[in-house]
Amino acid sequence: MRSVFIKTYGCQMNERDSEAVAAQLVAKGYTLAPSEAAADVILLNTCSVRDFAEQKAIGKMQNIAADVRKNRPDVVLGFMGCMAQSRGQELIDRLPDVDLVLGTQKFHHAADYLDEILAGHRDKIVDVAAEQGSEATIREHLLNGNAQKSVTAFVSIMQGCNQYCTFCIVPYTRGEERSRSIADIVAECRQLVSQGVKEITLLGQIVTSYGKRGFGRAELPLGQDAQQRVPTTKKTSFVQLLDAVHEIDGLERIRFTAPHPKGYGDDLIEAYARLPKLVESAHLPVQSGSDRVLKLMHRGYTRDRFLGIVKKLRRAKPDIGITTDIIVGFPGEIEDDFEQTLSLAREVQFDNAYIFKYSQRRDTPAAGMPDQVPLKIREDRNHRLLETVNEIGKRKYHAFVGRRTQILVEGPSKKNPARMTGRTRCNKIVVFEGAERHRGQLMDVKITRAGSFTLYGDPAIVNL
Numbered sequence: 001m002r003s004v005f006i007k008t009y010g011c012q013m014n015e016r017d018s019e020a021v022a023a024q025l026v027a028k029g030y031t032l033a034p035s036e037a038a039a040d041v042i043l044l045n046t047c048s049v050r051d052f053a054e055q056k057a058i059g060k061m062q063n064i065a066a067d068v069r070k071n072r073p074d075v076v077l078g079f080m081g082c083m084a085q086s087r088g089q090e091l092i093d094r095l096p097d098v099d100l101v102l103g104t105q106k107f108h109h110a111a112d113y114l115d116e117i118l119a120g121h122r123d124k125i126v127d128v129a130a131e132q133g134s135e136a137t138i139r140e141h142l143l144n145g146n147a148q149k150s151v152t153a154f155v156s157i158m159q160g161c162n163q164y165c166t167f168c169i170v171p172y173t174r175g176e177e178r179s180r181s182i183a184d185i186v187a188e189c190r191q192l193v194s195q196g197v198k199e200i201t202l203l204g205q206i207v208t209s210y211g212k213r214g215f216g217r218a219e220l221p222l223g224q225d226a227q228q229r230v231p232t233t234k235k236t237s238f239v240q241l242l243d244a245v246h247e248i249d250g251l252e253r254i255r256f257t258a259p260h261p262k263g264y265g266d267d268l269i270e271a272y273a274r275l276p277k278l279v280e281s282a283h284l285p286v287q288s289g290s291d292r293v294l295k296l297m298h299r300g301y302t303r304d305r306f307l308g309i310v311k312k313l314r315r316a317k318p319d320i321g322i323t324t325d326i327i328v329g330f331p332g333e334i335e336d337d338f339e340q341t342l343s344l345a346r347e348v349q350f351d352n353a354y355i356f357k358y359s360q361r362r363d364t365p366a367a368g369m370p371d372q373v374p375l376k377i378r379e380d381r382n383h384r385l386l387e388t389v390n391e392i393g394k395r396k397y398h399a400f401v402g403r404r405t406q407i408l409v410e411g412p413s414k415k416n417p418a419r420m421t422g423r424t425r426c427n428k429i430v431v432f433e434g435a436e437r438h439r440g441q442l443m444d445v446k447i448t449r450a451g452s453f454t455l456y457g458d459p460a461i462v463n464l
């Protein structure tokens with residue numbers, strides 16, 4: 001029996017793609033190797049969002065290749081995902097020990113291609129072509145690989161992005177927006193719930209654009225006239241999808257990522273108030289607090305529009321947890337622009353923010369823009385913003401101490417498997433002294449302590 005090891009870099013979409021490829025290979029008789037040292041096939045699922053992520057994956061493959069080619073020459077090595085898509089054949093030219101390069105619309109061919117290579121029918125395979133209907137192929141789940149019951153699951157609802165933010169490589173690595181049908185997604189969610197899943201996160205590069213460019217299959221979203229393709233409801237396709245998933249009996253919670261702020265129309269905000277399973281959590285990637293920089297980034301909203309969305313969300317759900325992504329040192333960003341980002345962070349009071357120093361990505365418009373910001377300034381702004389965000393986050397987390405809150409228990413803590421972790425509706429991790437039998441339960445805990453972006457619950461309060 002052959003074994004495979006998949007190492008994943010980057011975002012939750014990549015995690016989900018790796019899971020689907022692993023499930024596909026398990027179905028074909030592979031076992032999952034605990035490490036690369038024990039694997040017959042080693043795949044790196046790569047990220048291209050920052051240059052650092054690409055260099056890390058290339059460095060990792062160089063080390064693996066040096067080792068396996070000396071001691072285990074038959075091991076198959078492959079790149080898949082965003083860097084595989086953007087660099088294609090170049091990766092084999094640079095690293096001739098690599099056997100397979102699999103693009104982002106080709107994950108479902110992984111097992112067949114590996115069979116061909118392992119059987120000696122083909123030497124090297126590079127497949128990064130676009131493929132119609134590939135958005136509906138990320139559907140297999142491992143659910144923790146069998147031993148333990150998964151409480152949460154990610155469901156891919158769309159692929160690609162048409163926003164073309166000037167700093168972002170995703171539209172080039174993931175292609176045009178392509179959405180699965182509501183019926184297809186609901187069927188997958190129902191299946192997961194029947195296997196014990198309680199919380200589903202709907203995934204895509206820009207989920208709020210779900211269905212805007214049609215659907216990959218014949219079915220239309222609910223509420224559309226099949227003959228005329230005319231919407232019979234003012235709700236966006238994404239909100240129609242939320243409505244449909246919400247109907248699933250046994251499902252307790254719905255999340256989604258990654259949205260775009262301009263997708264937070266009134267129908268989506270109203271959905272937060274209307275759908276009890278849609279948890280009080282919103283990731284709103286603002287990227288900058290300066291209108292001038294937002295325009296250069298081609299984000300499609302202004303600072304005021306963004307603040308208006310936050311206001312409406314908090315009016316609909318006062319306890320909503322709001323997180324964001326921010327890029328510092330975008331080309332042309334001057335100190336005044338950065339100060340506006342700082343002031344926006346203070347005004348919104350984000351629960352957490354993921355801060356990135358701008359990274360030049362080849363073939364993106366921003367890479368060729370004048371006034372690239374020197375690394376030293378990017379680092380300084382990164383540091384200052386991080387201090388502000390951490391200080392706000394600390395206050396927000398400490399405000400939970402003494403409160404009772406509902407968590408969904410996900411399983412043992414990664415840091416200390418003797419303890420259990422759960423997640424609040426507003427997406428905060430809570431660690432507590434629970435037991436395995438609490439996995440999958442919705443329970444109230446009293447928060448006794450707040451650490452760095454983690455809460456701790458009092459075991460005495462937990463209904464043991």
Ligand code: SF4
Pocket residue numbers: 161162163164165168169170171205206260
């Ligand atoms: S919306 Fe997101 S994925 Fe799409 S181009 Fe902009 S940053 Fe990239």
